[in-house]
Amino acid sequence: MTISIDPKTFLLSKQLPNLSYAPTTHRFDETWEAPLSTLLGLGRAAGADFVEFFLERSNYISCLAEDDQITSIAPKLSTGAGVRVFKGKGDCYVSTNDLSFTGLKAALEKALGIMALHLPAPNSYVPEINLELLRDYATKKGKDSWLGECSPMREMADVLLAANGKMKQTATHIQSRRAAYFRDWQEVLVASSDGTFARDIRLTQSVGYNLLCADGANRSSIGQRVGDTSNPKFLTNWDYTATAEDVAESAGKMLYADYVESGTYPIIMANKFGGVIFHEACGHLLETTQIEKNTTPFAEMKGQKIAHESLTAWDEGLSGNAFGTIDMDDEGMPAQRTLLIEKGILKNFIADRAGSIRTGHPRTGSGRRNGYAYAAASRMRNTYIAPGEHKVEELFSSIDKGIYCKKMGGGSVGATGQFNFSVDEAYLIENGKITKPLKGATLIGEAKEIMNKISMCSEDLGLAAGFCGSVSGSVYVTVGQPHIKVDSITVGGR
Amino acid sequence: MSLNIQTVSNSARQIATKLGITKFDLSGSTVDETSVQVDKGEQKQVKASNRAGITVRVWNQENTVGITSTTNIDDIGLELALKTAYEASFFGIKEHAPDFSPEATAPIAEVKLESGEAATVPQLIESLIAAERKLLDTHEAIESVPYNGLAQRSMSQFYLNSDGAIRSDSHSITSIYLYTKTEQEGKKPRMGGAAELSHSFAKLDIQKCIDEAAEKTISHLNYEKVASGKYTIVFSPDAFLSLLGAFSNLFNAQSILDNQSLSTPESLGTQIASPLLSVADDALHPSNIGIETFDGEGTPTRRIDLISKGTLASFIHSAGTAKRMNAKPTGHANMGSKITVSPHFYHVAGGEQVDDRYNLDTAENVILIDELQALHAGVQSLQGSFSLPFDGWVVNKGVKTSVESATVAGDFRELLNSIVHVEQKEEFTNGGICPRIWVEGLSVTGE
Incomplete structure (x- = not known):
């Protein structure tokens, strides 16, 4: 038996200039399959190991009331796309505002050129990518309206x-x-050369x-x-x-x-936004982005004890309306619930596609970005310490002199694992009781050390909305925890 | 994506006429940038983008203003933006409603804005790989350069309004940063780094960045805890400028009018700092790599004295704040639904005299702060207080010992009045020009 190939069913590179794709302009839907599968095929034919398109349309508005008047209403409309090309473990990301076929092709060509790859020669076959049926979370979940x-x-x-x-x-x-x-x-619409096609x-x-x-x-x-x-x-x-x-x-x-007196204290951190300490001091260090840079002390510690046995922690995208909840990440992967630490043992890292390629850790639906101008990176979603068994009062009664950190400000963690957080609302604890308010406190420590000093967790898990800035821009996240006790930490003050 | 300003102007006028809009203005920019990162001798990630965006303001018949930003800069996008801005205009403030800057058609400074030739991506990658290699070779303790990047960006900005104002400028910036991480047996990892800016790749001093990153890293290898207490602090130019920037509400007229400042309108002319301190904001300073000749309202930028020998000399203004405070616009406005005001390029003047009491070669037990960290978290700009981790050294008769981990805390207004010495030598940094500043009696939390 011989198999003959009907050349009409194959796309030839010389036909590209005559293609007149007309996907819908007001919505990312199935009409985008043809142009994107062609472009993905072009990228693969050029020699890329993997190609991904991310299309985005956004409609943002902010409103500000100062005292008794509205002083700002600011709408912002945006449309753009990014194309990412992988060759081996290296990658290139090119973004553009031009969503026409020509504009997207130009972005692809630029990305390929940077990776020393070139579009197929005239008359060569272009292996269009067979994309999955559009996985449309928006329509399926009634979000279109x-x-x-x-x-x-x-x-x-x-x-x-x-x-x-x-x-x-x-x-x-x-x-x-x-x-x-x-x-x-x-x-958002994601289409990639592994067949991913999701909205x-x-x-x-x-x-x-x-x-x-x-x-x-x-x-x-x-x-x-x-x-x-x-x-x-x-x-x-x-x-x-x-x-x-x-x-x-x-x-x-x-x-x-009064200003807090600097020194080393046991502290109790309130639930909800108190979880920023875990986000900064540990969460970031479990992102594969940090493993790639060799800037986390936990890189080789999967399966080992990295925290006090009272501590279990999750990162997930599935908690109802929480600020970090997503149906799919910005690489088209459905969100997951990822167990980070179980009773002090490191179980998993937070991985995007590039992180997975470069570190070998499995993707966790955590490839996130601020928008089309950024390539996705491993980022947290809803990240929190699981509730423990203690009553809040038990945490307080275990402290003779310490500090209650009721409202946390922002914080950051450096490449060596050193972190710091400001405390917006703090109180002195004396003999298990809250006595007087304190201001000007900054918590300072090292991630590896502090994780072993979280010795008590209460039952009252609470979540809070936050904004996290990192390599792929600012993304919406949830931080959370129950009330926790840290046995000792350096408190900067006066 | 390139923008032809005259085409945008013509389109905006036609669409505005069609929509019955008679008064509008528009600011916009295009950015073309490429950046590379490397990892252990290999290309890691390359990013490139070519983006444009515009912001339109529309005045309605009641003379209130609405605004919309968009990246859709074709006629369809422009029309939607004008329509949305018109809709928003009915929620605009009635009292002190913004207007065109009276200086939107005034001549802008004749400054030669440099735009260098762009390097190719392979050139960028090869240069960064070579820089990484050289830095790793400077000391065996330097295990990696985890944070590195070489980027080039060319930008054009424009402003136009329905009264006929139209102006534009463009410039290019090339930058490199290198931050190391060390590993030594029995010691904690340490970091050190540096960054350099230039108008073009050809003029970028990569070797200087390597040398500075290496020097800083090596100086932090041997570290000790510092005892908590009150110290005389010597702020590096970078450190002082970052603190000054964090408390810029002191000079910001919009913040003052909003009761979001440490100053009030009456603060002008009062002594707020040691007479040793003089600060200007100089957008057009030749050392400013990112010179912009006009602000978001089209007002020409210029040099403004902020603090003169300790006295608050002037505020920075938009057209609106200037009108309300009976002053002139200073070219510091950022276009927005609510116009904001921000500084361009600080110039802290060097001291007039050498004082032997304040010499790092002879001073005992002072702390030299090289870099302040986490300003977003540790500065309470409305309260005036700060508590910040820092990189620095204890300096004892010229001998520098790196501080392991510590914070410095205080009140910024008290700090300004506790300046005891301003060194003569002004240093150029990426954020401005400043000498080293000596301050007495700041709290340091260490051990």
């Missing part, structure tokens, strides 16, 4: 002004009140307060926000009364706080 269901500008303004009015009634010694909201709607819509919203109080030379500033990833009516459901009371109480207490 989300943008239209979100609060219009008038509603944003009304809610924020009402919220600021509530703050005026609630706080004292106010110097300035700010209520801020943003909505980030993003449609999703993300809707991220956040709203919160910043309150500055002053009384003579005394000043305090407290910020607090909440976030959501899948409820178009999130803003109108915001309980600003409760948030205002909480923020006003914190600002009032911190207004007259």
Whole structure:
């Protein structure tokens, strides 16, 4: 038997200039399959080991109320694409605003050129990539109508002004009140030469307060926000009364706080945003990006004890409306629940595609990026310490003199594992009781050491919305933990 | 992606007319950039992008303003942006509504903006691999250069408005950074690094970056804990400029009007620092690699004295803040729904006299802070306080010993008044020009 090939079913490179693809411009759908499979085939024919296209359309708006007026409504519309080409363990990423076939082909050609690869010669066959049927999380989960269901500008303004009015009634010694909201709607399409073809819509919203109080030379500033990833009516459901009371109480207490005396203390970190310590001091060091750079002390410690046996920790993209929840990552992989540490033993790393290629650790649906201008990298999603068995009171009663870190500010971790966090609201603990407010505290330590000093975890796991900046830009994440006790840590102060 | 400003201007006028919009302005930019990273002698990642974006402001019949940013710069994108901005305009502030800058058509400074020829990607990769190799060879303890990059970027920006203002400029920047990590038996890993900027690849001093990164790394190999207490601190130019930048609300007129500043309108002319300190913001300084000749409102940039011998001399303004405070725009505005104001390039003047009491070769037990870290976390800019980790050395009669891990804390206003010496020699850094600054009595937390 002989098999004959019908040349009409194969694409020849010389035909490329005459292709007139016309995918829909208002939506990423199946009509994008033909141009993208052709482009992916071109990339493979040029000798790339792997090619990926990431297409993005975003519609962002922020709204700011200062005191009793709206001072900013800022819409931002964006469209763009990135093409990533791998050859061996090296890769190249090229981004563009031009989503026409010609524009995408030019970006691909540039990426290939940088990798010393070239488009197929005239008249050669182009092996179009057989993409999977569009895996459309947006349509499947009813997200297509989300943008239209979100609060219009008038509603944003009304809610924020009402919220600021509530703050005026609630706080004292106010110097300035700010209520801020943003909505980030993003449609993404991923197509890659392994056949991945997936679409999703993300809707991220956040709203919160910043309150500055002053009384003579005394000043305090407290910020607090909440976030959501899948409820178009999130803003109108915001309980600003409760948030205002909480923020006003914190600002009032911190207004007259003394500076913390520097030294080494046992501390209790509150739940929810207290989880930033785990995010910074450990989470980042479990990203394959860090293994690639050899900037994590945990690179060779999978299966070994890296933390106190009371500590179990997760990173996942599946927790309801949490700020780091995603149906798929920015490489088209469905989100997962990844066990990082179980009873002190390191179980898994957080891996994207490039990290997996370069380190051998399996992908975990963690390839994330701020937008089309960035190549995806291994990034956290909802990351938290699992609840323990202790009552919160047991943590306090175990401390004679220490510090309660109720509200954490930001922090960072260096390449040698040293970290630092600012504490926005702190209190002195004396004989198991909270006594007086303290300000100006910074927690300083080394990741490897601190993980073994988290000796008690309470039952009250809480999550909080956060923003994480790293190699692939700022992404939305959740940090979380129950109340935890750290046996000793250096506290910078006066 | 290139933008023809005249084409954009014509399109914007036609679309605005169609939509019944009579007053608008538009600022935009295009960026073409390439960056490379290497890892142990091999190319790791190359990134390239060619992007454009514009921001439009629209005034409605009630003279309130709306804004929209977009990367869709064809006629369809421009029309959507103008429509959305018009919709947003009805939520614009009525009191102190923004207007065109009165200086949007004033002549801009005649500065020769350098734009060097771009290097090829292979040139960038080969140069960075060679730099990595040289740095690794400087000391056996340097195990890797985990953070490295060589990038080149060419940028063009423009501003135009419906009153006929139209201006543009462009420049290019090439940069390299090298940060090492050390491994030594029985010692903690240490880091050191440096960065260099230039207008072009040809003029980029890669060897200087290598030498500086090596010198810093080696100087941190032998480290000791420092006892907690009060110290005389010597801030490097980089460290002082980063702290000054973190508390720039002191000079920022918009922050002052928003009650988000350590200053008030009445602070002007008051003594806020030691008479030894004089600071200017000089957007057009020849050493500023990223010179921009006009701001986001089209106002020409210029040199502004901020602190003159300890006295708060002037604020930095947008057109709106200048109008409200009866001053002139200073060319510091950033286009936005709410116009923000930010500095360009600090110039801290060198001291007038040498003082033998403040000499690192003879001083005892002072701390030289090379670099402050985590400013985003450790600065409470509205309270005036800071508590920051740092890289530095204890210096005793010229002998430098690296500090293992410590933070410095204080109040910035107190710090400004506790400056006891400003060295004569001004040093050029990537963030400005500054000499070393000596400050007494700051708290350091170490051991």
